[in-house]
Amino acid sequence: MLVALMIGSIERVLAALNQAEVRYLVVGGVAVVLHGHLRTTADLDLVVQLEPANAQRAVTALAALGFRPKAPVSLAVFADAAERARLIRQKGLTVLSLWCEQDPGFEVDLFVAEPFAFDAVYARAVRVPLDAIDATVIGLEDLIDLKAGAGRPRDQEDLEALKALRAAHPEPEHDR
Amino acid sequence: MTSPPRADEPPGESNADDGFDRGWEAHKRRQATSGLALTPAQRLRWLEETMETLRRWQGRARNAPRVQPPD
Numbered sequence: 001m002l003v004a005l006m007i008g009s010i011e012r013v014l015a016a017l018n019q020a021e022v023r024y025l026v027v028g029g030v031a032v033v034l035h036g037h038l039r040t041t042a043d044l045d046l047v048v049q050l051e052p053a054n055a056q057r058a059v060t061a062l063a064a065l066g067f068r069p070k071a072p073v074s075l076a077v078f079a080d081a082a083e084r085a086r087l088i089r090q091k092g093l094t095v096l097s098l099w100c101e102q103d104p105g106f107e108v109d110l111f112v113a114e115p116f117a118f119d120a121v122y123a124r125a126v127r128v129p130l131d132a133i134d135a136t137v138i139g140l141e142d143l144i145d146l147k148a149g150a151g152r153p154r155d156q157e158d159l160e161a162l163k164a165l166r167a168a169h170p171e172p173e174h175d176r
Numbered sequence: 177m178t179s180p181p182r183a184d185e186p187p188g189e190s191n192a193d194d195g196f197d198r199g200w201e202a203h204k205r206r207q208a209t210s211g212l213a214l215t216p217a218q219r220l221r222w223l224e225e226t227m228e229t230l231r232r233w234q235g236r237a238r239n240a241p242r243v244q245p246p247d
Contacts, residue, residue, distance in 0.1 A: 033230045034237040040226055042207055072195045092198035097206075105214070105222065107207070126240035130233060137237050152200060169238060 009106040010044050012065065015133045020061040023049040023118070025125055026137045027146060028109070029158075034128050035140050036169075037161035043107040045095070047138075048078075049118045055079040058110070066100040067108060084112045115146060140166060 010030065017024050026034070029041025048058045056079040068075050071093070077083040078096055087093040095109040124139040138146065140162065147159040197203040211219055 031237070033234050036235040036238060038227075038230060038234045040223065040230065042210070070195070071197070087196070091194070091196040092202075093196060094200055094203060095197075097197065097203070105210070107210070109203075123242075123244040125243045126237050127243060128237045128240040130236070131229075136243060137240070139242070140237070150200075152204070154204075 009103045011130055011132050013044060013062070013067075013108055014130070014135050016061040016065055017046075017048075017058060018133060018136075020057045022058045022061060023051075023054050023122060024058065024136060025118075025122060026128075026135050027111075027143065030135075031137050031143055032158050032162065034135070034137050035143060035162060036165045037158065039158075039161075043097075043109050045109045045111070047111045047114060047116075047118070049122070050081070050084070050114055052079060052081070062098060062108070066102055067098040068100070070097045070099055070107075078110055078112070088112055115149070116142065 014026070025031075025047045026044070027047050028043065028045025029039060030044055032039060033041070048055060059075050059079045063075050069077075071091075073083075073087070073096075075096075075098070077087065084093075087096075093112050095111055098108040098110065099106070121138060121142045122136075124142055125136050126139055127134045128137045144159060144162050144166065147155045147162065197206055211222075214222065
């Protein structure tokens with residue numbers, strides 16, 4: 001069936017990454033919703049720490065679910081720093097978009113470069129209970145910083161909404 | 177009506193002849209057209225199912241515990 005059961009797919013992907021002990025962060029539209037701003041999204045944006053063993057665990061877990069890149073490359077390139085650098089330089093790649101036959105309407109986007117200091121942002125991330133599993137999600141302040149740096153119209157809309165949420169529900173001082 | 181993509185090919189359109197999304201704008205354009213493979217009824221169903229769950233999840237990060245508790 002072409003219509004994707006996207007949400008089930010989100011939890012299926014995150015469960016596999018959790019099981020494989022992959023260090024990842026949910027960013028993008030799903031993170032925006034989890035922080036309180038309801039809007040639709042058609043993909044799952046993930047920042048996976050690009051330390052080689054971690055990236056390889058992510059590749060193995062996602063490959064086991066049947067995911068592969070939409071672009072004509074192997075999923076293995078994600079765990080290869082030299083190949084990622086080449087694709088960024090030669091193809092202008094920003095994220096590696098993945099799909100699977102089981103759910104062709106669902107897309108997972110993996111950042112091919114870490115857009116922030118991963119360890120610091122990961123330490124401030126939150127574990128969010130979904131329906132069946134917990135997701136590791138970028139913290140609100142770091143999501144605001146990420147959106148502010150992106151500068152696209154959709155990011156600006158998210159940014160305004162997230163700032164309004166922060167103003168309405170300020171985090172404790174120690175959370176920064 | 178647009179035919180849905182075969183199960184063995186990725187849905188949507190690629191932005192470049194070589195199949196890579198060159199930068200964020202190309203990525204956004206490809207994503208924006210990926211739903212064209214769906215019928216209007218399928219798009220509506222997708223939207224309803226997606227929004228139902230996103231509404232359920234909305235705001236769950238607000239009081240979620242940090243990965244690493246602050247010192």
